[in-house]
Amino acid sequence: MSILATIVEVISWAFMLSGSFFVIIGAVGTLRFPDFWARLHAISITDSAGVILLFTGMSIQAGFTLITVKLIIIGVFLFITGPTATHAIANAALVSGLRPKEAKGFTGVEPEPLTKPDADPASSE
Amino acid sequence: MRIIGAIIVFLGLWLLLSGVYKPITISLGVISTLAVIFIINRMDSIDGDRVEIRLKPLAFLWYNVWLLGEIAKANWIVTKIILSPSMPIKQHMFSVPYTQKTDLGQVIFANSITLTPGTVTIETEPGHFLIHAVAYTTDDKTALADMDRRVTACEKAKSA
Numbered sequence: 001m002s003i004l005a006t007i008v009e010v011i012s013w014a015f016m017l018s019g020s021f022f023v024i025i026g027a028v029g030t031l032r033f034p035d036f037w038a039r040l041h042a043i044s045i046t047d048s049a050g051v052i053l054l055f056t057g058m059s060i061q062a063g064f065t066l067i068t069v070k071l072i073i074i075g076v077f078l079f080i081t082g083p084t085a086t087h088a089i090a091n092a093a094l095v096s097g098l099r100p101k102e103a104k105g106f107t108g109v110e111p112e113p114l115t116k117p118d119a120d121p122a123s124s125e
Numbered sequence: 126m127r128i129i130g131a132i133i134v135f136l137g138l139w140l141l142l143s144g145v146y147k148p149i150t151i152s153l154g155v156i157s158t159l160a161v162i163f164i165i166n167r168m169d170s171i172d173g174d175r176v177e178i179r180l181k182p183l184a185f186l187w188y189n190v191w192l193l194g195e196i197a198k199a200n201w202i203v204t205k206i207i208l209s210p211s212m213p214i215k216q217h218m219f220s221v222p223y224t225q226k227t228d229l230g231q232v233i234f235a236n237s238i239t240l241t242p243g244t245v246t247i248e249t250e251p252g253h254f255l256i257h258a259v260a261y262t263t264d265d266k267t268a269l270a271d272m273d274r275r276v277t278a279c280e281k282a283k284s285a
Contacts, residue, residue: 022200029207033259038214041203041259044242049200052193066144073141083239083246090247090257100216100257 008060015057023050037100040090047082051075132162179227179281188279192237195272199241206260217261220253221269224277234276238269 022045029042055075059068139154140146206213221238225231235246235254244265248255258265 022204025204025207029203032207032212033214037216037257038259040245040257041243042207044239044245045200045203045207048196048240048242052196066141069141079240080236083236086239087235087246090245094247094255100218102217 008063012057012060015053015060017057019050019053019055019057022046022053026050035101036093036098037090040086044086047078047086051078051082128162128166131165132158135161176229177227178229180229180279181281184279188275191275192240196241199243203242203259214259215261216257216259218247218255218257219261219266220250221256221266221273222253223273225273225280227280230276230280233279234273237272237276244269 026042026044026046029045030039033039033042052075055071059071062068062071135158136154139158140151143150143154223231223234225234231249235249238244238246238254238256243259245257246254247257256265256269
């Protein structure tokens, strides 16, 4: 094994191990945090740092091949859909009436009530 | 013109994802590409919706690099909270105004907020987003206003 190959191997494994570390941290946070809203934030660590570092490591491991292109495509896809899914879950919780527990001395902003416009063509039957 | 562009994009995507370059597989790819183009054209007469992407490419690329840095910093902060024995969480829900004109700009801003650990966009209302923070500090609002400014800077002015 040449020196260059060893360096590539070391760098890619460093990325992958740190990515795995953040995935585990996300899992630990999910278990330790007290309620739904806090757990949401723990999972987002897995979502961002874990995914980015793991994919960078795998891309370096694969080198300039089609596999790297596919990894980048999947990565971009996750970069867009990950936060959208998180928002969908959080919004569903908010709409169904779950309110975050505020820290001491804070009052949260209430969402504006869902008012239907009077001239709603769908409900004017 | 638009159709030729779409054919090139789809065929390129297919070639990148396939990786097997035998005549039979490539001809199957060409056939499926043409089928997709045919269906898209038929659908267009029902739903002629066009999505405009009004972004400055280089500015947006630079914004993504900056965002990666922010994600790294926020990750470290939340990791420290998870690992510290006392777990100093301080949940707070607050609203942040946005200044983006286009839908795409607003989506980018809201998704950037959610992508940085510690803050999640939970509701979009006209003129502002509702944000939930797990460890709220007074710096959060200025940091998000800074992010808002950067996203708006990536938008292209509306061409008449």
